[in-house]
Amino acid sequence: MPKVYNWQIDREMDYPYEESRPDKQFAIVFNINRCIGCQTCTMACKNTWTYSEGQEQMWWNNVETKPYGGYPQNWDKKLLTLLGPGSWSGSEFGGETIFEQAPAGKNVLGHMPTEEDWAHPNIYEDTPSGSLDHGTELPEHDPWMFYLQRTCNHCTYPGCLAACPRKAIYKRPEDGVVLVDQERCRGYRECVQGCPYKKAMYRPTSKVSEKCIGCYPRIESGQSSRCVVGCVGKIRMQGWISPPDQADPDNPIDYMVHVAKIAKPLYPQFGTEPNLYYIPPRWAPRDFLKQLFGPGVDEAIDTYQKPDDKLFGLLRLFGTTEDIIEKFEVRDRTAIAFDGAGREILRMPFDEPLIVRDRIDTQFAIQRFNEP
Ligand code: SF4
Numbered sequence: 558m559p560k561v562y563n564w565q566i567d568r569e570m571d572y573p574y575e576e577s578r579p580d581k582q583f584a585i586v587f588n589i590n591r592c593i594g595c596q597t598c599t600m601a602c603k604n605t606w607t608y609s610e611g612q613e614q615m616w617w618n619n620v621e622t623k624p625y626g627g628y629p630q631n632w633d634k635k636l637l638t639l640l641g642p643g644s645w646s647g648s649e650f651g652g653e654t655i656f657e658q659a660p661a662g663k664n665v666l667g668h669m670p671t672e673e674d675w676a677h678p679n680i681y682e683d684t685p686s687g688s689l690d691h692g693t694e695l696p697e698h699d700p701w702m703f704y705l706q707r708t709c710n711h712c713t714y715p716g717c718l719a720a721c722p723r724k725a726i727y728k729r730p731e732d733g734v735v736l737v738d739q740e741r742c743r744g745y746r747e748c749v750q751g752c753p754y755k756k757a758m759y760r761p762t763s764k765v766s767e768k769c770i771g772c773y774p775r776i777e778s779g780q781s782s783r784c785v786v787g788c789v790g791k792i793r794m795q796g797w798i799s800p801p802d803q804a805d806p807d808n809p810i811d812y813m814v815h816v817a818k819i820a821k822p823l824y825p826q827f828g829t830e831p832n833l834y835y836i837p838p839r840w841a842p843r844d845f846l847k848q849l850f851g852p853g854v855d856e857a858i859d860t861y862q863k864p865d866d867k868l869f870g871l872l873r874l875f876g877t878t879e880d881i882i883e884k885f886e887v888r889d890r891t892a893i894a895f896d897g898a899g900r901e902i903l904r905m906p907f908d909e910p911l912i913v914r915d916r917i918d919t920q921f922a923i924q925r926f927n928e929p
Pocket residue numbers: 708709710711712715716717718735751752753754755756757768829
């Protein structure tokens with residue numbers, strides 16, 4: 558297999574195709590600390606893309622409760638067990654990826670979920686770890702749980718694409734979105750087996766595979782995906798990620814991932830260089846978080862808890878606009894967002910004005926109630 562460089566595991570690795578990065582790479586940052594588990598994002602996606610016959614068990618976006626939840630059930634535990642132990646030496650992963658552990662005759666190590674595994678998308682929702690008798694204390698609760706937001710990662714080295722014997726899966730050079738060519742697909746389900754995140758799904762009515770398309774018609778017009786704009790908790794920010802050596806500190810995603818380093822990929826050790834990033838929850842055990850998000854979790858949480866003005870301003874821009882914020886700046890305690898053409902989209906002050914009105918509206922002769 559050719560050797561490619563994966564910056565998330567800080568080394569070269571085997572991949573069946575040569576390294577070929579898109580012009581721009583789709584990315585989303587999720588602030589786990591603010592997710593309320595309402596599943597509005599899940600329904601926004603379902604109502605847009607997967608409401609038809611044969612798609613009943615397809616949830617391109619799901620939100621699962623960790624540590625026990627998972628859709629399909631035990632998707633990650635099964636793969637971690639197959640992969641075996643692997644350790645980090647600083648930023649470098651010393652174990653083997655799903656490509657390096659591929660069985661003979663295959664490009665990817667994977668597993669096929671059962672029908673039962675797909676049948677319960679919100680299994681263990683709101684189920685905490687351990688006993689509820691222990692009480693709770695910050696920074697790490699005992700017991701604990703958190704919501705993990707999941708869609709296709711539009712990976713730089715997709716497991717689904719590597720596994721497909723028909724070359725029916727491709728990565729768009731203009732935005733890095735990974736798509737299934739429905740004409741070429743023959744429904745072998747190698748992608749379902751090869752995606753470590755289990756985000757390629759089989760549709761029994763059409764007998765071909767389908768997956769998240771990143772709402773590419775929206776991206777093409779400069780707008781964020783439906784799951785992002787629908788998010789009630791305002792925990793999602795969509796944009797573009799650069800490789801670390803090309804990071805732009807004025808690009809919101811680059812700033813959170815490469816500069817402030819508060820947002821981490823999910824299971825980087827799998828080796829696909831996923832492009833969804835998570836601000837880890839403050840209250841969960843650090844060992845568990847390090848297994849999910851790799852090294853740098855402690856520093857990420859420290860920085861998140863004591864943000865400087867630039868980071869504080871950027872965090873205030875989450876959920877403020879349907880447009881993709883491509884650049885930002887913070888000036889005079891105000892965060893300013895710009896679109897891809899460099900036009901200012903909005904301003905978000907650090908301190909919102911408090912206006913106290915007279916209790917009696919003399920014009921309409923009614924009593925008023927002031928809201929903060
Ligand atoms: S998350 Fe899975 S389906 Fe999406 S690009 Fe990566 S390997 Fe493919």
